[in-house]
Amino acid sequence: MNILVCISHVPDTTSKINFTDGDSKFDTNGVQFVINPNDEFGLTRAMWFKEKQGANVTVVNVGGAETEPTLRKALAIGADAAIRVNTPATDGFSVAKQLAKVVEDGGYDLIIAGRESIDYNGGMVPGMLAGLIDANFVNNCIALEVDGTSATATREIDGGKETVATALPLVVGGQKGLVEESDLKIPNMRGIMMARKKPLNVVEPVGTDAGTNSVSFEKPAPKGAVKLVSPDNLDELVNLLHNEAKVI
Numbered sequence: 299m300n301i302l303v304c305i306s307h308v309p310d311t312t313s314k315i316n317f318t319d320g321d322s323k324f325d326t327n328g329v330q331f332v333i334n335p336n337d338e339f340g341l342t343r344a345m346w347f348k349e350k351q352g353a354n355v356t357v358v359n360v361g362g363a364e365t366e367p368t369l370r371k372a373l374a375i376g377a378d379a380a381i382r383v384n385t386p387a388t389d390g391f392s393v394a395k396q397l398a399k400v401v402e403d404g405g406y407d408l409i410i411a412g413r414e415s416i417d418y419n420g421g422m423v424p425g426m427l428a429g430l431i432d433a434n435f436v437n438n439c440i441a442l443e444v445d446g447t448s449a450t451a452t453r454e455i456d457g458g459k460e461t462v463a464t465a466l467p468l469v470v471g472g473q474k475g476l477v478e479e480s481d482l483k484i485p486n487m488r489g490i491m492m493a494r495k496k497p498l499n500v501v502e503p504v505g506t507d508a509g510t511n512s513v514s515f516e517k518p519a520p521k522g523a524v525k526l527v528s529p530d531n532l533d534e535l536v537n538l539l540h541n542e543a544k545v546i
Contacts, residue, residue, distance in 0.1 A: 299353040299444065299466075301344045302404060304397060304411035304423070305372055306334035306387070307365035311416065317515045324417075324515070326364075333368055336412025340472035342482050343442060344410055345376045351444070354378050356404065360387045360396045366498060373493035374485035380498040389508035390422035397423070398430040399504045406467070408449070413438055413471035424471035433467040440475030 309315065309329045316325040333341070347353040357372040358381040359365045369380040381404075383396040401409060409431075414421035428435035436442075440459070441452035449468050452461045454475075485493070527535045539546045 299347060299351060299408060300404065300406045301347060301353050301355045301408045301410065302401060302406040303337065303341045303344050303355060303357045303372070303377065304409065304427075305337050305341070305357045305359045305368060306412065306415040306417070307331050307359055307361055307368040308334045308415050308417045315517070317517075321514045321516065322512065331365075331368060333371060334412050334415045334417075336414060336416070336471075336473050338482060339474060339476040340410035340412060340470065341372055341375060341377065342477045343472065344408075345483060346477070347408075347444065348376065348378075353408075356381060356406070358383070358397065358400050360385060360393045360503075362386060369498055370493050371485060373496045373498070374489040375483045376489065377496075379496060382498065382500050383503055384500050385503035388512075389510050390420045391426060391509035392506050394423050394426035394430055395506040396503050397427050400501070401427070401431050407447075408444065408466060409433070409469045410442075410472055411469065413473045421471075424469055428469035431467070431469070433469050434464045435469045435471070436462060436464065437471035439470045439472045442470060442472075442476060 308331065310332045313329045317323060318325045341357065344353065344355045348355050355377045356379045357369060357377045359369055360383040362384070366382060369382060373380055381400055383400065385396065387393050409427065411424040411427070413424065424437060425435055436451040436453055438454040439451050440454055443450045447466045449464050449466060450461065451464065451470065452459055525538060527538065
């Protein structure tokens with residue numbers, strides 16, 4: 299089985315976010331970048347298929363040279379090879395188009411992506427990718443088994459879970475639950491050293507126009523000051539909840 303895992307290069311959630319150029323661009327200064335958490339669950343599941351079924355695992359990212367440390371981390375976790383499409387990831391449709399070309403060139407059976415990245419939270423790429431390559435698609439995936447050319451996947455739906463049977467080629471939009479958090483792999487020294495010798499291929503993008511464009515960004519409004527109410531003054535508490543917070 300030939301698996302492609304899509305990796306997004308995203309800011310760590312502890313990073314302070316700022317914008318430049320009139321709030322039209324993300325300021326990367328001082329920001330620590332990591333593998334998108336939803337993608338990391340998918341990568342760990344791919345490692346299971348590699349260990350148990352002898353699958354070959356390639357990771358791919360659409361982005362500039364600054365994303366290569368994130369790809370190298372994925373290689374250190376255990377991926378066999380990496381591909382970087384040399385173009386900024388500015389739009390979900392353009393990213394899906396680049397990934398579709400990689401899939402077509404590599405002949406992958408299973409494509410695992412995160413259901414969304416935690417930077418822009420667009421949630422568009424896996425579904426558009428499946429449409430572009432005419433593959434089956436399971437989103438919000440929390441369990442996945444593959445037997446030959448058949449797959450069984452469980453996904454979250456409103457009010458519960460649904461288990462579906464489908465066939466390869468398959469695109470999966472994975473999330474927390476695809477593996478347990480305790481199963482996530484941390485690169486060890488041996489993995490880091492081996493990753494330096496694994497291929498990281500840079501390919502040029504296919505021509506495509508972005509379908510969307512970010513006009514401006516805006517931070518959430520700061521939270522107001524906390525008001526402390528004496529436990530003996532319930533009337534004041536009820537008044538604040540009713541007239542200011544408007545929750546009762």
